Amino acid sequence: MHCSGAYSRQRADPYIGLSCGSRAAARVKHVLPSKREQSKQHTNPIQISINPTIATPTTREKATMCHGSGAHDVSPRSTTMNIEQRYFCLSTYFHQRFGQRVQKIPLHAGFSCPNRDGSLSTSGCVFCNPMGSGSGEKMQHMSLRDQYMWWRDTFYKKYKVQRFLAYLQSFTNTYGPLSKLTAVLDQLRDLPEIQGLCIGTRPDCVDREKISALAAFPGSECWLELGLQSSNDSTLKKINRGHDAASFARAATMASEEGLAVCAHIIAGLPGESRENFLQTIAFVNDLPVQGIKIHNLYVCRGTTLGTWWEHDNYVPLQRAEYIDWVIHGLAILRPDIVIHRINGDPQPGELLAPAWAGNKSQILQAIHNELCSQDIWQGQLSGYAATQPPWFSRSYQGDIPPCR
Numbered sequence: 001m002h003c004s005g006a007y008s009r010q011r012a013d014p015y016i017g018l019s020c021g022s023r024a025a026a027r028v029k030h031v032l033p034s035k036r037e038q039s040k041q042h043t044n045p046i047q048i049s050i051n052p053t054i055a056t057p058t059t060r061e062k063a064t065m066c067h068g069s070g071a072h073d074v075s076p077r078s079t080t081m082n083i084e085q086r087y088f089c090l091s092t093y094f095h096q097r098f099g100q101r102v103q104k105i106p107l108h109a110g111f112s113c114p115n116r117d118g119s120l121s122t123s124g125c126v127f128c129n130p131m132g133s134g135s136g137e138k139m140q141h142m143s144l145r146d147q148y149m150w151w152r153d154t155f156y157k158k159y160k161v162q163r164f165l166a167y168l169q170s171f172t173n174t175y176g177p178l179s180k181l182t183a184v185l186d187q188l189r190d191l192p193e194i195q196g197l198c199i200g201t202r203p204d205c206v207d208r209e210k211i212s213a214l215a216a217f218p219g220s221e222c223w224l225e226l227g228l229q230s231s232n233d234s235t236l237k238k239i240n241r242g243h244d245a246a247s248f249a250r251a252a253t254m255a256s257e258e259g260l261a262v263c264a265h266i267i268a269g270l271p272g273e274s275r276e277n278f279l280q281t282i283a284f285v286n287d288l289p290v291q292g293i294k295i296h297n298l299y300v301c302r303g304t305t306l307g308t309w310w311e312h313d314n315y316v317p318l319q320r321a322e323y324i325d326w327v328i329h330g331l332a333i334l335r336p337d338i339v340i341h342r343i344n345g346d347p348q349p350g351e352l353l354a355p356a357w358a359g360n361k362s363q364i365l366q367a368i369h370n371e372l373c374s375q376d377i378w379q380g381q382l383s384g385y386a387a388t389q390p391p392w393f394s395r396s397y398q399g400d401i402p403p404c405r
């Protein structure tokens with residue numbers, strides 16, 4: 001699926017049963033009219049500023065109208081209908097696509113990471129904990145099917161969810177030979193009620209063959225979650241990522257060409273980074289064929305290099321108010337067709353060292369919503385494509401989404 005493509009809004013998903021690559025081809029048919037229309041509407045798109053100033057009155061009354069409803073990978077969200085959505089969140093996207101809630105199921109497939117096993121380094125990214133920044137390691141002794149079935153039954157009993165995506169989250173899930181990846185995909189393809197796949201990896205661990213294998217996975221959704229973190233190469237070096245921003249751009253472009261949806265992972269508050277650096281990263285993502293984004297606040301975990309820096313006063317996390325300010329202004333310049341998969345990090349129990357505010361996910365989400373409302377900001381407001389709140393931020397929207405790139 002190219003980012004310039006329009007998403008289908010039919011509740012009965014016409015793409016079920018097609019591979020991701022076939023789906024992309026099907027969606028291209030929807031793209032062309034919308035693209036032409038869009039080019040007429042935006043012959044002079046506004047240049048994105050990385051120093052946005054949004055002069056609007058602060059009205060505390062508006063804040064009370066906001067309903068928190070961020071999209072989360074694992075945690076359940078409120079079922080309250082959001083009547084004033086300020087961004088295009090993942091749960092909204094799923095409701096438009098499937099007419100019901102879709103749950104991502106975290107699976108641990110036993111992959112490692114070149115930044116951990118010595119191929120690139122043994123210390124990993126400075127913020128990465130020994131679990132590989134994932135949450136499924138407690139189940140790694142179980143087969144993928146058993147992990148999936150356990151979560152599926154749990155979510156069904158608790159929330160009556162009947163649509164699921166397999167989510168390979170921990171470590172680098174395309175690392176190693178192609179045969180390893182295809183063996184994992186073979187275990188997933190026939191799981192009950194599975195609608196597709198989300199797979200997290202590094203941009204330097206994908207190639208055309210692996211992307212083609214992912215594109216052939218059955219189901220209506222196939223998201224490649226690619227770590228970028230920052231578009232600033234000196235920051236990437238400082239945090240020991242082991243790849244540069246150009247590597248991300250190449251991988252995202254290749255994935256998009258093969259019909260995968262790309263979700264970029266970025267972080268606010270990286271060592272040495274300013275608000276301007278963060279906004280530059282958003283602008284970098286805007287220019288690529290990316291359909292989703294995860295925005296994380298950088299928090300300090302036990303057992304990490306960052307933890308040592310923090311203990312020796314060599315790293316100071318963002319204040320909560322700073323993070324909220326960065327995020328809402330990042331949203332203002334973000335393309336409005338990009339689905340927000342996450343808008344804050346979510347530490348595992350017991351791993352958080354600092355800042356304390358990072359441990360309360362729901363409060364952060366609510367504060368972001370409140371601030372978006374009180375400053376009258378919405379996703380894409382300064383992107384040149386969303387002079388008013390786009391209708392597709394609402395769950396009930398059934399039309400196409402015009403290309404915004």
Ligand code: SF4
Nearest residue numbers: 113115124125128171
């Ligand atoms: S690429 Fe991912 S798994 Fe590997 S060290 Fe970095 S954060 Fe950890």
